[in-house]
Amino acid sequence: MATRAENIARAEAALHQVSRVKPAEIVFWLAALGSLIFLPSQYLLLNEVAITGLFALSLDLILGYGGIVSLGHAAFFGVGCYAAGLLTIYGITDPIIGLLLVAVITGALGFVTSFLVLRGTDLTRIMVTLAVSVLLHELANRLPEWTGGADGLQGVAPGLLLGRFEFDIFGQVAYAYSLVVVFVLFLIARRFVFSPFGWSIRAVKENQLRTSAIGIPITGRLVVVYTVAAAYAGIAGALLTQTTQFASLDTLAFHRSADLLLVLIIGGTGYLYGGMIGALLFKLVQDAISTVTPEYWEFWIGLILISLVLIGRERINGAPMFIWRRLRGAA
Amino acid sequence: MTIALQTHNLVRRFGGLVATNDVSITLHKGARHALIGPNGAGKTTLINLLTGVLTPTSGRIELDGIDITNTSRAKRVEMGLVRTFQINQLFPNFTPLQSVCLAASRRLGLDRNMWRGIGSDKRVLESAVDVLERFDLIDVMTDKVGALPYGKQRLLEIAVAIACGPRVLLLDEPAAGVPEGERGEIMDGLAALPADVTVLLIEHDMDLVFRFANRISVLVQGGLLLEGSADEVANDPRVREVYLGEEAHG
Amino acid sequence: MLTNLFDGVAYGMLLFVIACGLSITLGLMNLINLAHGAFAMAGGYITVVLVNRLGVPFFAALPLAFVASALIGLVLERTLYIHIYRKSHLDQVMFSIGLVFMAMSGTGWLLGTGQVFIDLPPYLTQRFEIEGVLSVGAYRLFIIAVCGVLAAALQFAIARTRFGAQLRAAVDDPTVARGLGINVDLVFAVTFAVGSGLAGLGGALGAELLGLDPTFPVKFMVYFLIVVAVGGSAGMTGPLVAALLLGVADVAGKYYLPSMGAFIIYIVMIVVLLWRPQGLFARAGGR
Numbered sequence: 101m102a103t104r105a106e107n108i109a110r111a112e113a114a115l116h117q118v119s120r121v122k123p124a125e126i127v128f129w130l131a132a133l134g135s136l137i138f139l140p141s142q143y144l145l146l147n148e149v150a151i152t153g154l155f156a157l158s159l160d161l162i163l164g165y166g167g168i169v170s171l172g173h174a175a176f177f178g179v180g181c182y183a184a185g186l187l188t189i190y191g192i193t194d195p196i197i198g199l200l201l202v203a204v205i206t207g208a209l210g211f212v213t214s215f216l217v218l219r220g221t222d223l224t225r226i227m228v229t230l231a232v233s234v235l236l237h238e239l240a241n242r243l244p245e246w247t248g249g250a251d252g253l254q255g256v257a258p259g260l261l262l263g264r265f266e267f268d269i270f271g272q273v274a275y276a277y278s279l280v281v282v283f284v285l286f287l288i289a290r291r292f293v294f295s296p297f298g299w300s301i302r303a304v305k306e307n308q309l310r311t312s313a314i315g316i317p318i319t320g321r322l323v324v325v326y327t328v329a330a331a332y333a334g335i336a337g338a339l340l341t342q343t344t345q346f347a348s349l350d351t352l353a354f355h356r357s358a359d360l361l362l363v364l365i366i367g368g369t370g371y372l373y374g375g376m377i378g379a380l381l382f383k384l385v386q387d388a389i390s391t392v393t394p395e396y397w398e399f400w401i402g403l404i405l406i407s408l409v410l411i412g413r414e415r416i417n418g419a420p421m422f423i424w425r426r427l428r429g430a431a
Numbered sequence: 432m433t434i435a436l437q438t439h440n441l442v443r444r445f446g447g448l449v450a451t452n453d454v455s456i457t458l459h460k461g462a463r464h465a466l467i468g469p470n471g472a473g474k475t476t477l478i479n480l481l482t483g484v485l486t487p488t489s490g491r492i493e494l495d496g497i498d499i500t501n502t503s504r505a506k507r508v509e510m511g512l513v514r515t516f517q518i519n520q521l522f523p524n525f526t527p528l529q530s531v532c533l534a535a536s537r538r539l540g541l542d543r544n545m546w547r548g549i550g551s552d553k554r555v556l557e558s559a560v561d562v563l564e565r566f567d568l569i570d571v572m573t574d575k576v577g578a579l580p581y582g583k584q585r586l587l588e589i590a591v592a593i594a595c596g597p598r599v600l601l602l603d604e605p606a607a608g609v610p611e612g613e614r615g616e617i618m619d620g621l622a623a624l625p626a627d628v629t630v631l632l633i634e635h636d637m638d639l640v641f642r643f644a645n646r647i648s649v650l651v652q653g654g655l656l657l658e659g660s661a662d663e664v665a666n667d668p669r670v671r672e673v674y675l676g677e678e679a680h681g
Numbered sequence: 682m683l684t685n686l687f688d689g690v691a692y693g694m695l696l697f698v699i700a701c702g703l704s705i706t707l708g709l710m711n712l713i714n715l716a717h718g719a720f721a722m723a724g725g726y727i728t729v730v731l732v733n734r735l736g737v738p739f740f741a742a743l744p745l746a747f748v749a750s751a752l753i754g755l756v757l758e759r760t761l762y763i764h765i766y767r768k769s770h771l772d773q774v775m776f777s778i779g780l781v782f783m784a785m786s787g788t789g790w791l792l793g794t795g796q797v798f799i800d801l802p803p804y805l806t807q808r809f810e811i812e813g814v815l816s817v818g819a820y821r822l823f824i825i826a827v828c829g830v831l832a833a834a835l836q837f838a839i840a841r842t843r844f845g846a847q848l849r850a851a852v853d854d855p856t857v858a859r860g861l862g863i864n865v866d867l868v869f870a871v872t873f874a875v876g877s878g879l880a881g882l883g884g885a886l887g888a889e890l891l892g893l894d895p896t897f898p899v900k901f902m903v904y905f906l907i908v909v910a911v912g913g914s915a916g917m918t919g920p921l922v923a924a925l926l927l928g929v930a931d932v933a934g935k936y937y938l939p940s941m942g943a944f945i946i947y948i949v950m951i952v953v954l955l956w957r958p959q960g961l962f963a964r965a966g967g968r
Binding site: 102107108112114115116295296299303306313314315316 | 504505508513514520521523524525526528533534536537542543544545546547548549550557559561563564573591595
């Protein structure tokens with residue numbers, strides 16, 4: 101029979117075990133750092149992967165942790181893109197200040213739309229999220245004075261990063277910048293997810309009835325996570341605009357949201373790394389398909405999606421399950 | 432003796448059906464009160480009314496003397512009215528430890544914390560371990576809830592409710608579906624409930640009821656047939672007829 | 682103004698005919714099928730090929746489009762959809778998106794990526810004028826007539842026929858329905874096929890009104906979803922009312938507020954959902 105003190109110590113250790121930094125995580129980030137040092141020819145590609153990874157991470161927060169199926173997450177990404185671009189055009193050129201402002205803007209948008217999104221059934225949720233993103237896409241299309249319309253936003257000119265570094269065409273500054281931002285946001289998300297608040301979000305996904313029976317106000321929690329996810333997605337969009345000096349309607353298109361779901365499904369939901377791993381895998385697959393059939397790659401993506409679903413996501417995750425377990429720990 | 436929970440002429444109609452018919456119950460603090468009745472008598476409806484899942488058509492509910500008839504579900508839990516479910520409502524992929532810690536965090540008001548880890552506050556840990564020990568779940572506290580034997584899951588259902596720090600606990604058929612060999616654990620669990628918690632137990636298992644309760648209310652077709660001590664109810668011919676009559680048909 | 686009302690009703694009826702299949706598969710099988718628009722597209726393209734390339738008369742092509750789309754629907758249902766009924770809504774969303782991507786890409790490869798037009802018989806392209814009151818296109822009149830008949834037939838079929846009764850039972854509770862000896866799988870298959878067929882017919886009718894190209898399913902997906910979400914999946918009345926409401930609102934909006942009129946539909950949707958999150962006519966269980 102263990103004593104109370106022993107049990108408490110064991111409990112503390114068990115809880116800590118889940119949130120402890122796993123060796124696989126360190127390997128992951130070292131590899132990321134290594135890519136910055138050793139793969140200069142791939143900077144542009146890697147930058148895209150990092151940004152998509154952050155975007156997917158933001159979706160993971162609401163989908164993998166909160167259980168909210170959103171078909172319009174591109175809305176926040178696109179708004180982030182345009183907002184970041186417009187900020188530089190109207191004089192706020194410091195990239196980091198731009199990021200913070202964009203986070204506030206998209207976070208506010210997420211907050212406002214969350215009340216619509218969180219009511220009703222799965223179907224109304226899917227429809228509302230889709231409708232909001234289509235609405236924004238249309239809005240951007242019809243306001244060319246603001247958005248450049250179908251041509252995209254012209255004249256985006258971010259200033260020097262930290263007052264010293266210019267975004268050069270080789271993309272080194274861009275990738276380093278994106279990587280650092282993603283890393284910092286990831287750390288914040290990691291703390292959030294293992295906090296009591298984060299656990300309550302997971303509880304909502306596990307069993308909504310039980311969560312409310314404990315006295316946790318469900319809608320309030322989901323509003324917070326939706327707002328945070330919107331801010332993260334906005335920052336990802338801002339990064340894209342700042343590092344490529346361009347924003348286009350494509351960032352608000354439906355296929356962005358659809359591709360993002362695919363990215364997250366490939367990488368796996370609910371353990372934070374799924375977005376980034378999925379982004380990398382998706383990019384590789386996308387490039388591979390594009391070289392073979394550039395016009396009809398949508399067809400193959402569709403086929404992959406159908407296969408993934410029919411085979412079963414749980415079984416697909418069997419292969420990266422090894423990585424998964426290593427990154428997630430015991431629980 | 433203080434009154435912990437009281438209903439006044441509680442009525443709930445669903446169209447033409449009267450599911451709860453003028454029910455007035457009084458629970459004193461620390462009571463061990465059972466609610467029995469044949470299937471369809473309206474026991475779960477009553478619990479849903481008490482917890483706020485359903486709103487009464489008429490009547491009042493008071494918790495510790497405060498009118499809670501129009502209080503929200505979350506607020507009632509905060510005020511100390513907690514229930515368990517007849518069919519387990521647990522977190523299948525959590526561990527018992529994590530489940531109980533979440534409830535304890537909520538009780539201690541720490542659940543809105545977005546920064547510190549869930550196990551970092553000693554009070555949460557101590558509270559969780561106390562509850563797990565009390566219900567003999569300490570050995571399985573790091574197993575996945577979904578993998579636990581059904582009896583242990585039922586105990587966890589009660590443990591999570593206790594971790595919420597209830598003043599009044601509504602137990603909805605805690606022994607439902609529990610195999611014969613594991614019923615003893617449930618009875619031990621019920622015996623382990625803190626003495627100052629007022630308990631309303633809904634059960635079909637008469638063995639459990641008579642071992643646990645000192646007062647029993649009998650609900651039939653939404654209305655109270657009678658209420659009295661365990662002996663009074665056990666010997667009342669009307670109660671026997673209600674149950675035996677049911678047996679003759681079913 | 683009456684012209685707008687008229688056009689709006691035509692548009693709404695069209696939306697209804699296409700979307701009713703989506704509504705009923707959601708209500709019946711709890712299936713979120715974002716690929717529904719692809720069946721409409723299929724019907725449209727089949728009609729294009731039949732009329733433009735094979736010289737089939739328009740009125741004969743329409744029922745053929747219905748049958749063909751219904752068959753495609755039946756085959757897909759029995760081979761693919763049957764596996765995802767029990768999966769999560771996320772899986773269904775992913776699956777149907779995948780299907781739509783393949784359908785759109787495949788159609789583009791087969792029949793080109795530009796917009797296609799059906800060679801309509803000349804008497805359908807006339808306009809009738811009542812001086813100062815309204816101007817009515819023969820085609821829209823035709824659409825209202827056909828869709829009206831279809832809607833009435835659907836109502837009748839669901840309310841008065843034996844199959845309709847079985848359908849309603851299966852929607853209410855599939856397990857109990859099975860227990861009563863109703864062949865729920867057959868009900869599913871037939872309903873899915875008919876819904877796809879109607880979508881195909883709607884697509885054929887709508888090619889002229891809505892514009893048909895390989896991006897059709899994605900372009901109009903939102904509208905079908907709005908009709909179903911606003912209308913609720915409790916029966917036929919909800920989506921019909923919702924479709925008419927949205928059709929009229931959209932046409933009127935685009936006429937009176939040319940630059941921003943397209944957003945009226947979304948505003949209506951938001952207002953309705955804020956007021957009634959389950960849709961205008963929701964079923965008690967809430968799906």
